[in-house]
Amino acid sequence: MKNPVKIQHKYTFIILIGLLMPFFSVAQNKSNSFRVVPLGVLGGIDESNLSAYMLAAKGSNNYICLDAGTLHYGLQKAVDNKVFSLPAEKVLKQYIKGYFISHAHLDHIAGLIINAPDDSTKNIYGLQSTLETIKTHYFTWASWANFANQGEAPALKKYHYTALVPGNETAIENTDLKVQVFPLSHSNLTSTAFLVRSNNAYILYLGDTGADEIEKSSNFQNMWQAVAPLVKSKQLKAIMIEVSFPDEQPDKTLFGHLTPHWLMVELDKLAALTGVDAIKGLNVVVTHLKPPAVSISKIKTQLKVANKLQLNLIYPQQGKALNF
Ligand SMILES: Nc1ncnc2c1ncn2[C@@H]1O[C@@H]2COP(=O)(O)O[C@H]2[C@H]1O
Numbered sequence: 001m002k003n004p005v006k007i008q009h010k011y012t013f014i015i016l017i018g019l020l021m022p023f024f025s026v027a028q029n030k031s032n033s034f035r036v037v038p039l040g041v042l043g044g045i046d047e048s049n050l051s052a053y054m055l056a057a058k059g060s061n062n063y064i065c066l067d068a069g070t071l072h073y074g075l076q077k078a079v080d081n082k083v084f085s086l087p088a089e090k091v092l093k094q095y096i097k098g099y100f101i102s103h104a105h106l107d108h109i110a111g112l113i114i115n116a117p118d119d120s121t122k123n124i125y126g127l128q129s130t131l132e133t134i135k136t137h138y139f140t141w142a143s144w145a146n147f148a149n150q151g152e153a154p155a156l157k158k159y160h161y162t163a164l165v166p167g168n169e170t171a172i173e174n175t176d177l178k179v180q181v182f183p184l185s186h187s188n189l190t191s192t193a194f195l196v197r198s199n200n201a202y203i204l205y206l207g208d209t210g211a212d213e214i215e216k217s218s219n220f221q222n223m224w225q226a227v228a229p230l231v232k233s234k235q236l237k238a239i240m241i242e243v244s245f246p247d248e249q250p251d252k253t254l255f256g257h258l259t260p261h262w263l264m265v266e267l268d269k270l271a272a273l274t275g276v277d278a279i280k281g282l283n284v285v286v287t288h289l290k291p292p293a294v295s296i297s298k299i300k301t302q303l304k305v306a307n308k309l310q311l312n313l314i315y316p317q318q319g320k321a322l323n324f
Contacts, residue, residue, distance in 0.1 A: 102207020
């Protein structure tokens with residue numbers, strides 16, 4: 001015969017676990033899901049520090065690289081800072097499993113082109129329009145060598161173009177990550193936002209973009225609709241977004257970029273979808289600040305003043321890891 005005391009203990013235990021579950025999941029939400037290693041953080045003229053961010057699931061060395069403006073110099077800095085225990089050349093070849101190019105402006109792709117001779121085989125992901133520009137303007141025999149698998153013959157086939165289509169989630173080869181893309185308006189170009197998922201955690205990286213009102217677009221609004229539920233559920237660990245110019249830059253010479261004012265206009269629209277409580281404390285990594293130094297310090301001051309939503313504003317540093 002079964003011991004009724006033992007049965008009672010069993011049920012008490014099950015009820016206790018049930019009651020404690022929410023606390024376990026909160027603890028899980030607070031632990032880090034991603035590691036970001038910035039290889040280049042600025043927009044503009046410093047060719048040793050242009051947009052490129054390595055991203056992996058926490059504890060994994062299977063990184064992707066979001067944009068690829070500067071690679072070698074940033075990798076060397078990261079190695080000097082002991083972020084990696086391998087030499088820079090090996091990190092490039094062995095840890096970076098694919099490139100995600102938001103748009104084909106030089107400051108987002110120069111590092112990839114220049115480092116191609118010493119790189120290993122991997123995919124280049126992007127919208128079809130971005131891949132076409134790389135194919136017809138950079139990996140050609142007139143401007144460099146064709147290291148890719150399409151375009152001018154002979155194709156050296158080191159890189160494989162992999163077109164991403166908005167609306168689909170794509171598994172990223174040789175990683176446990178998945179990605180969705182959103183089109184962004186960047187003056188005459190379509191730029192891209194990458195929403196990267198590791199299990200149930202997300203990070204959103206935006207390439208260059210202007211505000212909907214300036215760009216006469218609904219791209220931001222459409223993207224906010226898609227990510228607002230992830231902000232509410234605390235699954236979105238960070239947004240990496242550009243602010244290129246201080247507020248003094250006239251709207252007519254923004255060239256498809258954001259200022260502190262226009263960033264907050266867009267984040268207010270996200271807050272309208274999530275509620276202000278849900279967005280408070282959200283990690284916002286500010287990218288693509290354009291020199292000179294005086295403009296960069298203006299941007300930082302203006303963002304601090306404009307931060308009514310109480311976001312956690314983060315300024316990435318080249319070669320220093322961030323955890324989210
Ligand atoms: N019409 C223009 N006149 C002058 N400069 C421009 C114009 N359009 C783009 N640019 C510059 O070209 C740069 C290309 O990269 P960015 O978009 O970061 O920033 C852009 C501006 O600095």
